[in-house]
Every structure is written in C-alpha cells, then in structure tokens.
Amino acid sequence: MDKRLPLAMLLSLAVWFLYLKTLPPPAETDGPAQDPSTAIVAPADPGQAAGVAAESKAVSEALASNEARHVAAEREVRTMILRAPGEAVNAHDPRGLWQATFDNKGGVLRELRTGHYVSSVEEEDHEDPANWPVLVSGVGTKEEGFAGETGSLLLAAGVSSQDLVERPLAEELWEMELLGTEEAPLGVVFRLAPGRGVSFEKRFEVAMDSTSGWEFKLTLTVSNTGEGGQVKSGPYQFRFTPAACVPPSLGERFYVEPRAVAAGPVNSDDLDQDTAQMKEKGDRLGALDVQAPLAFVGTHNKYFAFLLRGADEASQNTLVGASFRRIFADEDLGEKGERPTKWILGDAQLELMVPPVGESRSWNYRVYAGPKEQHLLTADDPDFLLVTEKDLNWFAGIGKLLLLVLSGLEKLTGNFGWAIILMTLCIRGLLFPLNRRSQTAMARYQKKMKRVQPKIDAIKKKYADDRAEQNKQQQKLMQEEGVFPPLGGCLPMFVQMPIFFGLFSALRTSFDLRQAPFMGYIQDLSRPDALFPFTFDVPFFHWPTFNLLPIIMVVMWVAQQATMPKPQDAQSARMQRMMMFMPVMMGFFLYNYAAGLSLYMITQSTMGIIEQKVIKKVWPIKDDEVETTKKKKGCGPFAGAMEKMAEKQKAQMKLVEQQRAMQAKQRGQAKKKRK
Secondary structure, X not given: OOOHHHHHHHHHHHHHHHHHHXXXXXXXXXXXXXXXXXXXXXXXXXXXXXXXHHHHHHHHHHOOOOOOOEOOOOOOEEEEEEEOOOOOOOOOOOOOEEEEEEEOEOOEEEEEEEOOOOOOOOOOOOXXXXXXXXXXXXXXXXXXXXOOEOOEOEEEEOOOOHHHOOOOOOOOEOEEEEEEOOOOEEEEEEEEEOOOOEEEEEEEEEOOOOOOOOEEEEEEEEEEOOOOOOOOOEEEEEEEEOOOOOOOOXXXXXXXXXXXXXXXXXXXXXXXXXXXXXXOOOOOEEEOOOXXXXXXXXXXXXXXXXXXXXXXXXXXXXXXXEEEEEEEXXXXXXXXXXXXXXXXXXXXXXXXXXXXXXXXXXXXXXXXXXXXXXXXXXXXXXXHHHHHHHHHHHHHHHHHHHHXXXXXXXXXXXXXXXXXXXXXXXXXXXXXXXXXXXXHHHHHHHHHHHHHHHHHHHHHHHOOOOHHHHHHHHHHHHHHHOOOOOHHHHHHHHHHHHHHHHHHHHHHHOOOOOOOOOOOOOOOOOOOOOOEEOOOOOOOOOOXXXXXXXXXXXXXXXXXXXXXXXXXXXXXXXXXXXXOOHHHHHHHHOOOOOHHHHHHHHHHHHHHHHHHHHHHHHOOOOOOOOOOOOOOOXXXXXXXXXXXXXXXXXXHHHHHHHHHHHHHHHHHHHHHXXX
C-alpha cells in the first residue's frame, strides 16, 4: 500500500490537472461597474436624464386614468454615502460604510459599494468610492421581470398576487423618500399604490443597533386601502430578490463565484447553494432546497456577502422558500465566440398576509452587507457561520484552526507572510519526532533489504520461469529474515495532508488574507505573486502573469526529493523516480494559486533539506537492525499490528502449502488409477 499510494496521488493530480485545463479560465474582471454589461443610471448625465424623464412621462400619462394609483411623477436616481453609527473597534473592525445608489424604477438598490476597502492593491486612494469593491450592481439584461436591468431589494408579484398589481413592480415608478438628512442619510423609503386596492412600502435603512455594524433594516408593509377594488384578506405569494447581482470578486477557477445560498431553520446544518457553472442548455433556474422557514437567503462571492434574514419569528415565517436564477448580461458574443457574462441571484419566496380593508401589516428583516469575516457574520446571526464553513469545505475544522493560529502569529509578527513561515516551522517541529521515528524505521528496512538483496536476486534467477514460485520463495525469505516495510512510513505524509488541504481552503477564502502583503513585490498573499505581466498569450495555459514563487516551490521540492536516501529494491527506486515528476505537476496546478501556499511549501521543502543535510549529520539516524523474536515485542504504535499480520501471513502460507501437498497427492493417486 505504501508503494502504490504515491502513484495513486500522482495519477489523481494528473487527472485533476487535465480536467482543469479542459475548461477555459473565467474572464478577469474588475467588477461590474467597469463591464459593458452593467448600466448604473447616472443622474448627472443631462441627455440620459432627459430620456428617463420622457419615459416616465409616457408611462404616467398611459396610467393616469386610474385614480387609485399613487406613483412617482418621474424617474429618480439617488447616490448617497451611508454610515453605521458608533466608532470603529479598531482598524481591523471598522463600522459599516457604503455608497448606495437607489432607483425609484422598481424601487430598488441599483448599486452598493463597501467602504474601508479597495477593489485591488493597486488603488491608493481609499477615500474615493470609485475604488471601493462593488457588492451589488445592476446588470443590463433582457431577462423577464427586470425591466432591462437587475436591481436588489426587488419585490415581484407571485402567481396568487398577480391581481394586486397593474403592471410588473419592476417597471413601476415608486415614490422615494430620503431617511435622515442630506448631510447624514440613513436610507430610503419606497412607496407604491398600483391601483388595485393595496399599497406597498419598502423601508431600507442602516441598522442603528447592529452588533457588527454591517447590517441594514428592511421593513415591508402591505396596506389594504380598498381603493380601486376590493381585495380579499389572506396570504399571498410574492418573490423578493435581495441581491441582484453580486459580482465575482476575482474570477478565479479555484473558487466558483458568485453563489446563491439559502439555509434552513435556526440551529440547522441545512445549507444549499448553487456553485456549478452555467451550461449552454437548461439549468437556467432551480430550487434551493432547504427546510422552511428559511434562516437566511442571499448571494455571496469570495470575500463579501449580501444575506437576508427575518428579524423576528413572524417575519422569518414569511420566508417559505428559495430559488436561484442565472442572468445573462445584455451583450453580444465576443469575437472569439465566447459566451456572455453570467450572473446568479437568489430569490426568496414570501408569503405575506394582506390584512382586512383599512389595515396595514409590516414585516421586519435584517440584511448583512459586508465582508465575510466570521466574527462579524456571527455577531449578527450565528447561522451565518454556515457560509464560511461551507467555503472551507471538507477541512472546515483544520482550516479554522490554522486561521486561528495564523491570526495569532500575525499579531506577533505583524505580517501574514512571516506568520505562515513561523507556522510552518512550528508544524515541522511538532512532527519532527514522528518523522524521526519513520526515518529510523525506513533506514533499518533499507539496511535489511541491502543485506537480503543477494538472496532475492538468487531466487529471481532460480525461478525465472515460475513467477508464482518466485513470489512464494520471496515471501518466505522475507518472513524468515523479518524484512517488512514499515507501516508508519507514510504516517507523516498522512498527517501533513490535512494541514496542506486545510491551508489550501483557508488561503482560498479567508478575508483576513485578502490583500495581505508580505515583502517586496508580493502585496497580496491570497493571489499569485505576479512578478510581471506577460506581454503575449501563453499557449494552452493562458497565464496572465509570470509567477516566481511556484517555480521556486518546484525547484525546492525537487531538491528535497534528491536529498532523500536511495531505495535498495528496484520497485521503490522506480517509484521514487516517478515521484520526481509530482512537484512539476503540482507546480503547474498551483501556478495561479495564492502566493501564501507557495510560501508554505517553500518553507516545508527548505526545512526538509536542512533536516536531510544538516540535522542527520549532527544527529545520525541509527539503522542498526533490531532482532525480532516471538517473545520480543516491537516498538512503536504499529508493532502489535505488524506481529499480527506476520502471524496471519505464516498461517496463510502454511495453509497454502497443505493445499498444494493435498493436490499433489490427489494427482498422484489419479495417475495410479489410470495406470
């Protein structure tokens, strides 16, 4: 098993690598605000403003005959800076800061940018909202239900509530009122009376009592006015879209984004999210199948989240289901025939109770709109922990532990790069006794193999034409000489593999490592080190930049392999030669991965070389053979298991010999009878 494991790992990595290479990498994007598919309305443009006014006037005149309708006279778009109250805890935990653009067409949040951060490390002006990351943005589209452009906080009629609206709510001009003051705005209120006997109100404002400082309050109100027709009180179905659309943060293949997500009831592990790439045929929409009432629903990318939850039990009970939709941007195919940009959003199915005539009913929700930092998410709702744990995937436990260690070491060193190096040294130190014991066992095994190799060669020569007898004699010789491969030889590798994959997941998704610098030109440990950009297209791989750290990682890994002792048996020697290709394969696979992981692997290989070349000279490994008898027990955690295996092997060989003797005797008796 020890000899086949590296080969299996090598083949698995090869398949994984070829699979990734068959998929074209996603297009790099700086966010939807710079993408031609996006169209944020800019009220400062006179020509565009005139067109908006003309459109609004035409719609108003067409519906003016309905006196029960109460809508805005013209389209209005407002952009404002919103701030959470209170002082920042520290530079690491600032209070919420956003730039929000509201549009009364559909009564939606057209764009939201998050402050205190910049979209890339190249941006130097942190105060300019144009450099802030885009959390949600309207995307121009011909998809039904969006009136030409997506919008967040969109309320739409369901099957049972179609009679309550005159036209799609996304096309209506809602009345918009500012909350707070022009100097210190808090949000907006949208109001609409479609003229069918009901009116709607959406109130969206900064949550003054938020624990994390990154929450908004959302209040939906339905009033039964009786104007324009009699509306029967009772439950009606609506669709509410919290975020449309959250853009990809980086557009890398190691983390498919954005994702629509929904979670089941409180204290439930029920989480469903769509992460697959959009296919050319079908899969345009689907259900997020979780138990109702929902704990939360929304959309998130690698580093930011926009999540809606009920603020109280009655409001949570209105969240009766969730689904996702994929949105095609309103753009043509590129010159090379690539498919249009795809976006994803999550819809919440609401069941709202329309009250009797003359009464109103309100429901309260909370919206988290900020960074995916675990302590901020869980400060508002412990269930949000499901999102970050799902990001860490199978290695959530080890990933969280490594992030905790890294955070502590970062506070000690002041730099996540040195924290990774220090953590690697600590891990290597903790595993040193295990490595030492494994190396000692392997050295003793190699010495025994060297001693019995002439006998093995003699057996191979003697039974060259009888492979079965050759294997039998070799097993018998190994049994007599006590030559068994150490079962703990792969144990150090098995221990380090969860650490590797835990760090792989942590570096992929941890907000703490976002734009974390190391030294020199390495300014973001969560991305490739990017020494310089390529001025030409790299055939087959299409790498955008020259990354130095993965190359150093491969060189150091190969150098470490070269320092390892040469095996005595031919099969192990072939396996070691094959393992020399594994670093090259990993180098290709991890070429565009986070620089922090390359730093970890470089440190590991460097310590391995130092251990082989320096420590073993100062403190040589004792390869003296340990005589094994029936009465003498072996040492180590696998000694008992090895003895049992040896006894079983002896018993099995004895049984095989008895069966062969019996068969030979039967054949002899059969020959006598025939004679």
